[in-house]
Amino acid sequence: MSTENSTGKSILIAARKIFVLKGFDGARMQEIADEAGINKSLLHYYFRSKENLFESIFVEAFSQVQSNMLELLTSERFLLEKIEMFIDQYLDILSANPYLPAFVTHEINRNPEKILALIRGTGLRFDLFNTQIDQEIENGSIWPVNPQHLIINIMALCAFPFVAKPLLDKLIFGNVQQQIDEFTSNRKVEIKNLIIRNLKKQL
Amino acid sequence: MSTENSTGKSILIAARKIFVLKGFDGARMQEIADEAGINKSLLHYYFRSKENLFESIFVEAFSQVQSNMLELLTSERFLLEKIEMFIDQYLDILSANPYLPAFVTHEINRNPEKILALIRGTGLRFDLFNTQIDQEIENGSIWPVNPQHLIINIMALCAFPFVAKPLLDKLIFGNVQQQIDEFTSNRKVEIKNLIIRNLKKQL
């Protein structure tokens, strides 16, 4: 499983592309080999099985989806600042990896126990975040709010347009690229307004 | 393809369950046959192929996900009324079919052209909705707002918790059922508050 040399790396890159695009069940080892420009047997030489190869790419892919979540939760900033930073960074990451959200959510639905076991140890803890919110409510610097709804609202508003992109492109934007681009470029501001207005006390 | 008799119907019910749970690629004809309590060959007798069977259930499944969207867009009500009704109805439908959103979004990502072709003719038109919003802004009954962001915000806030349910259950709620239930029972109010506060002029 030596991923140091270039062959191992090129396999991982190819595998990631194919798995993310087609999902575990839809991906073919042959297609991954082709994409990597190598023989199918080499896949099994480097990674024992399809399962194994998948796990190697999934953990890394997932960590990208939640990369700066940890930062959001633990950094020493005011809540409103944190949230604005998070929305900016998160949408940048998703824009660079538009298929990741659909991939991750599908694979987790396909096999929750197994996939969630892979995620162990990423160590997301929400205690600090909840405490901060309680404190800022106490302070009077934000309106009372439920932390769980808040974080899910933010994730939903950021990630859903990517998860449902093909559907929205067609149904909402009629496949007009100019409308899609306009929506995308306004999205950060839209989400921030919606979330912040609900928290901020004085405008 | 006579879906009138009970065998055809029981196949469709079984197929729907398996396809929704596992996706097209993950579903097995044998499993569908077992679920329906019939022989595998009968599947091919009633529906020529797996592809065909899938299409038969997908269109109906999708129409459920967007069922009352049409009502939202075309009914003769004030916008705020419409939106509240939509959120209520939509969350009820999704609660009754919690796996549908993940299923639909995955299949559309897997094969956008083909799947979106199946959806033709559902005839969702947003013209009326956009016109109404423009009018109500003109009236002064709501704040200025972008209709596309609005509708996507509503869909995101409603559907995302279902799409990402296994992930949220574990990461946000620590698999504590009581917390999950509490979140679910508060969700309608949370979404309405967030959306309506942003539109309503006087509280």
Place this chain on the structure above:
DNA sequence: GTCTATATCCAGATAGAC
């Protein structure tokens, strides 16, 4: 219409030469 048996194909995985 419903079953058993079988054809056909294709995917993941292994053996072994180089």
Place this chain on the structure above:
DNA sequence: GTCTATCTGGATATAGAC
């Protein structure tokens, strides 16, 4: 490490008896 050739299992699909 990388390839060719091959095994094996499993999946869709069909043929044909009842």
